Amino acid sequence: MFDWSLDPRSQLALLCLATAFVFWNNDVLFFLFATLAVVTRIGRS
Secondary structure (H helix, E strand, O other): OOOOOHHHHHHHHHHHHHHHOOOOOHHHHHHHHHHHHHHHOOOOO
8 A cells, every 4th residue: 555665564553553543433442453553663673
């Protein structure tokens, strides 16, 4: 979808973040995917 030179883990983090905003009206799913995105991003380093 994006033509950026991101490593797979960064793409996964962005995907989780995008999914979180899809479920912005569902607190549990939003929190789950937002946390997953943050953890994925941190685990990258």
